[in-house]
Amino acid sequence: MEDAMDATSETSEDAFHAFEHAGWEAVPRRYDESFAALTVQSIEPLLGAAEVRDGMRVLDIATGPGYAAAAAARRGAGVVGLDFSAAMVVEARRQHPTLDFREGDAEELPFADDSFHAVVMNFGLLHLPRPERAVREAHRVLRPRGRFGFTVWAPPEQAIGFGLVLRAIQRHGDMSVPLPPGPPFFRFSDSGECMRVLQDAGFESPRVDLVPQVWRLRSPEALFEIMLHSTVRTAALLGAQTPDALDAVRRELRDASAACRNGDAIELAMPSVLASAMKG
């Protein structure tokens, strides 16, 4: 994804934001059906890193269908889930009708300074045109000594589902098709980059861990179908390939997935990178 998805300029940030927004508005149910069982695997480590406990006020940014918000509520926290997609907020409210979900932007949080004991963002940062701004916002709304934690995908050599897709496009298609340019998809897969962005925002004692996750897919065709229909940037990259290239990518992903069969499921390693730090 690095070629087609890099090199953000000042003028392109709004276009990237609009591109991501339109994408997420279209996918809530499909995202829920395909990614929920995977991204929830990071939630307990994430809430642990943010030290979410009973009685705390917690913000879940880029909440999607509300998985982390619901898990924080189960720990006894008072939770707000925030997402910039109205359709995601509808899905989150449908799944968790008793929780508080709001529409809003990670880069401009609609909350006063020092409002939360803990802030989390599960697989949100890699979708933002200005991630530094979002990390500064998380810092602003946290109370002193409060903790912020976020997850992103591990690099494609480790997050095999992405690695297989990128390799197939490199072999059969074109990585340089025009897409709204955004920050590199795997920028925060690098622990040094996580540390730097946290420290630059004023956070203290950052740490970064790898969370092992396994994606269990029902069929060898599922990886291609999910990437094409339930993601935003990866779907756009696939959708911009020629029909012949796309067919070749589909075949390669089917064969590569079939080689990862374990019993009645296809199992792909999809670890996440978990970064966290404290507001001093």
Ligand SMILES: C[S@@+](CC[C@H](N)C(=O)[O-])C[C@H]1O[C@@H](n2cnc3c(N)ncnc32)[C@H](O)[C@@H]1O
């Ligand atoms: C990969 S999903 C993650 C959803 C959920 N947190 C999970 O664990 O599966 C990314 C979410 O980020 C949201 N998002 C992307 N950009 C955002 C922004 N600028 N502000 C708020 N939410 C945003 C999307 O609407 C989407 O729901």
